[in-house]
Amino acid sequence: MGSSIAxxxxxTAHTRQNFSPPDPPNDRLFEFQSRHPPTADTCDGCPAEWEVKRRVREDKTPQPHYGIIASGNAVIKDGETRERLREAIGALCFEMEAAGLMQDFPYIVIRGICxxxxxxxxxxxxGYAALAAASYTKELLRRNPWILV
Incomplete structure (x- = not known):
């Protein structure tokens, strides 16, 4: 998957501009109770002490998550809500585009986390998350053509 993304x-210049991963320092996870300043457009001013300390990833390629993905009809923009849902149902991922489809037909959710x-x-x-999801989907279908049956 990593090589197809690269x-x-x-x-093209368009794909480099719109689908390249941001620099690793821009992957900042903050303590769930920290609140982004409402007047700030970026997190440049968010204090480093709010960040969750994580070890540096050895492998920079996207990794599939096989587990619970919570599906709902609203965007989650609150760390405390995210943590409550994670503790209650064990979801590590949240999405809203597929909400409600399960009642109509069986499906697989493939999402890039952004x-x-x-x-x-x-x-x-x-952009990078969308490219990762598309790449994974392409690889999944290439290796398992029976999925389309």
């Missing part, structure tokens, strides 16, 4: 990003469902939400990872 290949797609290199394809934020931490808190008040620090921004759009800088959306």
């Amino acid at each position: 290949l797609a990003i290199r394809r 934020d931490y469902a808190d008040s620090h939400k921004d759009k800088q990872w959306q």
Whole structure:
């Protein structure tokens, strides 16, 4: 999957601009109770002490999450709400586009994660997340053509 993402990003200037991953320092996870200043457009001014300390990832390629994905009809932009849901149902991922489909037909949700469902939400990872999901979907269908049956 990682090589197909890299290949797609290199394809054109448009894909490099819209689908490249932001620099690692822009992947900031904040303590769930920290609130983004309402007048700030970016997290540049959010204190470093609000950040959750994490070890540096050895593998920078996107990793599939096989587990509970909460599906709802509203965007979550609150760390405390995210933590309550995580504790109650064990969901590590939240999405809203597929909500309600399960009643109509069986489906698989393949999403690229682009934020931490808190008040620090921004759009800088959306393009890369969409590309990662598309790449994973393409690979899944290539290896398992019976899924389309």
